[in-house]
Amino acid sequence: MLGVGLTTALIAWLRSQAPVPNAEMLYILAVLSLAALFGRGAAVMAAVLAFLASNFFFTVPLYTFHVADPREWLALGVLLLTAIVTGQLAASLRDRARLAEAREREVTALYELATQAEVLRQADQVKTALLSSVSHDLRTPLASIKAAVTTLMDDRAVLDPPARRELLTAVNEETDRLTRFVARLLELSRVEGGAVEPRRAWHALDDVLSDVAERLDPGRTKIVLERAQVLPLVFVDYVMVDQILVNLVENALKYAPPDSVVDIMASVSDGMVTIDVADRGPGVPVVERERIFERFYRSAPQRAVLSGAGIGLAIARGLARALGGDVTYAPRGGGGSVFRLALPTPVEQATVACS
């Protein structure tokens, strides 16, 4: 209505300025834009209004709906028809645009759904990978045990005493392996469940270190203390730090070449004790440097070669975090890996100098 009114005013103004033939055509413009904006109904209404307005204002006799010249009927008819048709066209164009928009929204929504599904699927994949890794670590020793025991039980098998002994050794070693694995699984669930309560006390740092090195492989571990004469006391949970270090050193011994030495380097500064376990193994590719701390994760080529559950580093990190510290990885200059345990601790140095 307003559109037609404005157009009428515009045409009247144009006419007052100069004789403009067919100024009524401007109505078509108005109808077109109304159709585009408000759709089919508005377009038809505007066309009818334009027809009436044009008749009323611009055809002789003016200001009546009466038309003197029959040719004017033709002009008005054409105006009405053109207005309706263009209106329809514009409106259907608008409908199509709307439809396209709706489709796009649908596609976007679908895409978002698909993305969510993908995230879920990936989480599922991780879980599946974990399960299959655990089941492999359990099943492998079981398979050896079963094969050995069923042979021992078989009366038709010809076994001399050394053969018998060998099968029993396999059974024995594999049950040990299973026991270790189950113990570590329990340990991991305890660490991850937050059931670890640190019991801190004052301990000599190098006691902790030499204890670990002694137990694991004294021949292949070397303790490097930054200030050899001063033995700092640290306020930590002895058992937890011991376990962290055992896991780190075991890991290093496993990945490093058999004849190489694992260095344990300790330093203390600003309420932090830092212990580096450094090996000359193959190192860890950049993409795997965080993943190695995930449970059951083992870097691909090692997975099948090395026995072990891929639990050690996860336990080490879990324990370190329970103590307010962390275990991190860094490549070692000249090849190899450095696993760094950093723990916040008050440090006492004066009392135990040269004990």
Added chain:
Amino acid sequence: MMQRVLVVDDEPQIRRALRVGLTGHGYEVTLAASGEEALDQAATSAPDIVILDLMLPTVSGLEVCRELRSWSKVPIIVLSAKDQERDKVEALDLGADDYLTKPFGMDELLARIRAALRRGDSDVPEPVLVSGDLRLDQTRRLVTLRGDEVRLTPTEYELLRYLMANAGKVITHRTLLRAVWGPGYEEGGQTLRVFVAQLRRKIETDPSRPVFLRTESGVGYRFRLDPS
């Protein structure tokens, strides 16, 4: 002559147990700890049968299977863990003869080895295939059960012939479909089930508890080897 078994597994303890166990049953055992070693050994020591673990570092069991099959018809029994169903089926599709899921008993492995070796002996096509009371005469296209003729459609006959010719061996759905229906029909699992059900109605005393044509769940079928 002592029969030679090649055991391929990356787990030292499994190799150890199988070496002692198989030697104790009169087999000559060679060991391989990796896929590369397995292929070397297969070429140099000419084993009569290969026991192949699917989970191997670098060159996988599947690759070993494919490679071996490209030049050898030596029977292959694959060892797999429960969560490697897909690999297992693929290995069988590639031409492995049988599979065992870890952990397994030695008696079971020995039975599979014996069956696979027996099949390997009779490589010459036989005109008459026999399993218990069931006879299939390939020259006359005649099937009899306890002496009575069993009427089969051409597809049923072809299915039974293929199964009996490979008796004792696990045949995957894909392999069966390809052998009986031809290339391009490998996805017709439903069709296969229908034909197997029809065949069972004709040859089994109790089709719901088949004696001849056994289902290997999730993998395929196995036709009974031993008339017992």
